[in-house]
Amino acid sequence: MKIGLVYKDENTKAKKLAFEITTYLKQKSVEVLTEKNLNGSDYVISLGGDGTLINKACKFSSLAVPFIGINTGNLGFLTAAEGDEWKEAATKLINGNLIVSERIALEAKVVGRSDIFQAVNEYTIKSQFRVADLEIKVNRREFLKVYGDGVIVATQSGSTAYSLSAGGPIVEGELDCILVTPVNPIGLPIPSAVLSPSNEVEVKILRGEDIYLVVDGQTSLRLKAGDIVEVKQSQARVKLGYFDKNHFFKSLNAKFGLSKRRVV
Secondary structure (H helix, E strand, O other), X not given: OEEEEEEXXXXXXXXXXXXXXXXXXXHOXXXXXXXXXXXXXXXXXXXXXXXXXXXXXXXXXXXXXXXXXXXXXXXXXXXXXXXXXXXXXXXXXXXXXXXXXXXXXXXXXXXXXXXXXXXXOEEEEEEOXXXXXXXXXXXXXXXXXXXXXXXXXXXXXXXXXXXHHOOOOOOOOOOOOEEEEEEEEOOOOOOOEEEOOOOOEEEEEEEOOXXXXXXXXXXXXXXXXXXXXXXXXXXXEEEEEEOOOOHHHHHHHXXXXXXXXXXX
């Protein structure tokens, strides 16, 4: 068996944990591969938070193997285990006790530019300081206009990230979809929309001087009035590994405490 191990170099906690996990796996006759060459991996363990997991899973999606997140960050909603549970997680992985959740990814480009950006969670088109005036189309047809801070175009994986903070719905990971969630629109609230992943979403910048396209909270690109961002489902799919079929619901309660909330 070959298991890849990835993390951010600047994460000292993850680097220390990587040494412990590598030592343990080698004792179990498992070959450990690093990010320099993950080819041939049966699984890949990501050390860090959700940001690291989605970044690495998207970057190496062509491997078509499950990525298992072990949380050493602040929020690990998508990760499969906490840092102090690493040995139990590694043992289950060696024994093949894994449930694979396959998720869609999105790709976006700015019309007239060559770069294509892939995202597992979301794209945010947002003004830094001033109000953004955006026109949104679905399959070339008028859909809505947002006059406010911006808009989020997310997958189901991103439903519990920035989209949730902006008032979007919680979507189970097995339900492929595209979410369109306005961010602080001026006037009456605009509900988040849940769309089929077969749709293509266009966001046109009508007005705005300090607007950026932010990809999974990592990469940003400055936009200008007249720019059109096209978003559609990517051909790549991301595989995330878990050890419990009820992981999604357990994470909801562990991270957000939904079962203990009372509506009065």
